[in-house]
Amino acid sequence: MADVTIKDRFSALGNLPAFFKLVWQTNPSLTVLNAVLRIFRSAIPVAVLYVGKLIVDYVVQISHGAGVDHKYLWELVAAEAGLAILSDALGRATTLIDSLLGDLFSNYTSVKIMEHAAMLDLEQFEDTTFYDKLERARQQTIGRTILLSQVLSQVQDLITMGFLTAGLAVFNPWLLLLLFVAVLPSFIGESYFNDKNYSLSRRQTPQRRELDYIRYIGASDETAKEVKIFSLSGFLIDRFRQLSDKFYTDNKQLAIRRSLWGTLFSLLGTMGYYGAYAYIISKTIQGVISIGSLTFLAGSFRQLRGLLDGVLSRFTAVSQGAIYLKDFFDFFEIKPQIKPAPNARPFPKKIEEGFRFENVGFKYAHSDKWANRHLNFTLKAGEKLALVGENGAGKTTLVKLLARLYDPTEGRILLDGYDLREYDLRDVRKAVGIIFQDYIRYQMTVAQNIAVGNIDEKENRERIEDASKKSLADLLVQRLEGKYDQALGKRFNQGVELSGGEWQKIALARAYMKDTQLLILDEPTSALDARAEYEVFQRFADLTKGKTAVLISHRFSTVRMADRILVLDKGELLEEGSHRELINKAGRYAELFQLQARGYQ
Numbered sequence: 001m002a003d004v005t006i007k008d009r010f011s012a013l014g015n016l017p018a019f020f021k022l023v024w025q026t027n028p029s030l031t032v033l034n035a036v037l038r039i040f041r042s043a044i045p046v047a048v049l050y051v052g053k054l055i056v057d058y059v060v061q062i063s064h065g066a067g068v069d070h071k072y073l074w075e076l077v078a079a080e081a082g083l084a085i086l087s088d089a090l091g092r093a094t095t096l097i098d099s100l101l102g103d104l105f106s107n108y109t110s111v112k113i114m115e116h117a118a119m120l121d122l123e124q125f126e127d128t129t130f131y132d133k134l135e136r137a138r139q140q141t142i143g144r145t146i147l148l149s150q151v152l153s154q155v156q157d158l159i160t161m162g163f164l165t166a167g168l169a170v171f172n173p174w175l176l177l178l179l180f181v182a183v184l185p186s187f188i189g190e191s192y193f194n195d196k197n198y199s200l201s202r203r204q205t206p207q208r209r210e211l212d213y214i215r216y217i218g219a220s221d222e223t224a225k226e227v228k229i230f231s232l233s234g235f236l237i238d239r240f241r242q243l244s245d246k247f248y249t250d251n252k253q254l255a256i257r258r259s260l261w262g263t264l265f266s267l268l269g270t271m272g273y274y275g276a277y278a279y280i281i282s283k284t285i286q287g288v289i290s291i292g293s294l295t296f297l298a299g300s301f302r303q304l305r306g307l308l309d310g311v312l313s314r315f316t317a318v319s320q321g322a323i324y325l326k327d328f329f330d331f332f333e334i335k336p337q338i339k340p341a342p343n344a345r346p347f348p349k350k351i352e353e354g355f356r357f358e359n360v361g362f363k364y365a366h367s368d369k370w371a372n373r374h375l376n377f378t379l380k381a382g383e384k385l386a387l388v389g390e391n392g393a394g395k396t397t398l399v400k401l402l403a404r405l406y407d408p409t410e411g412r413i414l415l416d417g418y419d420l421r422e423y424d425l426r427d428v429r430k431a432v433g434i435i436f437q438d439y440i441r442y443q444m445t446v447a448q449n450i451a452v453g454n455i456d457e458k459e460n461r462e463r464i465e466d467a468s469k470k471s472l473a474d475l476l477v478q479r480l481e482g483k484y485d486q487a488l489g490k491r492f493n494q495g496v497e498l499s500g501g502e503w504q505k506i507a508l509a510r511a512y513m514k515d516t517q518l519l520i521l522d523e524p525t526s527a528l529d530a531r532a533e534y535e536v537f538q539r540f541a542d543l544t545k546g547k548t549a550v551l552i553s554h555r556f557s558t559v560r561m562a563d564r565i566l567v568l569d570k571g572e573l574l575e576e577g578s579h580r581e582l583i584n585k586a587g588r589y590a591e592l593f594q595l596q597a598r599g600y601q
């Protein structure tokens with residue numbers, strides 16, 4: 001990506017209003033309170049300097065023996081002390097509010113990211129540029145509150161500068177120019193290096209993701225077993241080192257250059273200050289200004305220099321933050337392709353005809369290969385259909401199309417005569433139940449693990465237990481100490497780990513949590529023992545009576561129970577028919593069946 005120009009910086013500031021809207025939405029009262037306190041605080045420095053000037057002039061007067069009232073002097077001192085205390089208190093209050101608001105903002109935006117991610121298509125999750133955006137958006141939720149205090153500090157400092165400048169300008173406007181010239185190189189340097197930093201960190205996003213991934217597989221409960229048995233730690237650590245060393249070197253070079261130039265530029269600023277200081281002193285010696293004014297002006301100049309330095313370099317930081325914000329808002333710009341159609345057709349109360357595939361083809365994004373092609377068949381209402389085929393034949397892809405996780409690349413799927421895309425997406429999600437072969441083992445309780453099949457019913461214990469009985473999970477749950485409240489998985493305290501088959505029974509229970517019209521089981525019994533598998537399918541036939549069901553399995557003992565079997569090969573439909581028909585046909589199915597049967601003889 002090209003480096004950022006100053007124009008980009010200014011245009012990125014256009015993201016700030018939307019950012020403030022988000023901050024405001026996070027907590028309106030804290031936002032207002034923060035702003036008010038900062039405005040008050042911005043007036044204090046000039047007031048302190050001015051009172052200081054009055055004090056010095058008064059002391060000089062007294063030392064010259066003028067008979068003046070001491071009480072006034074002490075009042076001034078008390079006023080200055082009061083201002084210092086107030087400034088300190090306001091500073092602490094704003095820091096506190098910044099940090100509270102920061103935490104709230106981080107939580108609020110994290111939730112927004114999760115909500116948005118939930119709306120997006122499966123296909124978008126399979127895209128690496130999507131992950132880079134997601135990653136950058138996530139980073140924003142942590143770092144952006146700094147931006148908030150930076151912008152507010154910026155406003156606060158600008159107001160303070162306004163007061164100080166007014167004082168200085170009355171005395172000598174040329175001093176202001178000198179000040180500006182002294183600070184400008186530092187500003188240009190800062191923005192140059194910030195641009196470099198940003199470009200670098202953007203380029204590093206994919207590697208940073210990889211680094212996180214390696215860190216995760218290098219030390220996580222889920223991977224520990226394989227990492228140990230294959231002795232992968234060395235391999236992983238090497239890769240981690242390689243990546244992190246590269247990060248370090250890239251960042252180091254930039255950091256060193258930045259620091260060297262920064263020192264030089266700051267030297268210029270210091271010289272500017274002392275030039276102005278010498279000028280003010282000479283004017284005092286000439287008697288043009290009082291000693292009190294000397295302290296006021298020197299103080300103003302010193303403070304202005306610090307503030308201007310701060311404001312200019314903060315400008316680059318703020319605009320930097322605003323550029324990063326673009327990544328954050330960009331993520332929210334990603335819109336799902338598969339979305340509820342306007343005036344969507346309600347899902348049929350009862351499927352009449354079934355699902356008709358008309359020349360359906362599907363290609364995954366960034367893939368030239370057809371995962372499914374030329375599919376023409378009807379899944380009839382109430383039918384039990386089995387899909388068989390070798391690995392990669394396109395079985396899972398076909399059921400994903402059926403559940404509308406993807407839309408076909410070509411052709412269409414009709415449900416009772418209407419395109420599946422015309423139906424209300426939420427209805428489709430409700431009416432279609434699907435258990436994948438790579439189902440998730442949630443590190444949560446048994447009840448929650450089952451309830452994910454229909455999360456609206458998470459409190460419905462009766463339903464959960466009923467589903468569990470249907471999938472044969474109940475017997476195993478009864479053996480667990482905490483029964484349905486038993487935490488599963490080892491990630492958190494008190495969790496118990498289950499065997500592969502036990503997990504599968506729990507996952508299968510999800511299928512029975514809702515009253516779906518179409519139930520899809522993608523290799524649901526691969527980890528079950530022979531007896532359990534037999535029982536599961538006996539029940540499955542009973543429990544899905546009258547319902548449409550699709551089964552994917554590599555076990556022919558399971559497949560043969562289906563009303564009809566589709567044999568897929570390289571994404572296309574090769575054969576179809578009942579077990580008997582396909583055996584008689586002596587084609588691929590018969591061949592695969594014999595192969596498996598022979599293994600058992």
Ligand SMILES: Nc1ncnc2c1ncn2[C@@H]1O[C@H](COP(=O)(O)OP(=O)(O)OP(=O)(O)O)[C@@H](O)[C@H]1O
Pocket residue numbers: 126364365367371389390391392393394395396397398
């Ligand atoms: N998310 C994906 N992105 C890109 N290509 C994919 C994706 N998922 C699957 N594929 C490809 O699509 C083809 C069909 O995959 P699919 O998962 O449908 O096969 P399958 O018949 O279910 O295989 P298995 O029996 O191994 O589960 C494969 O060649 C695979 O490489």
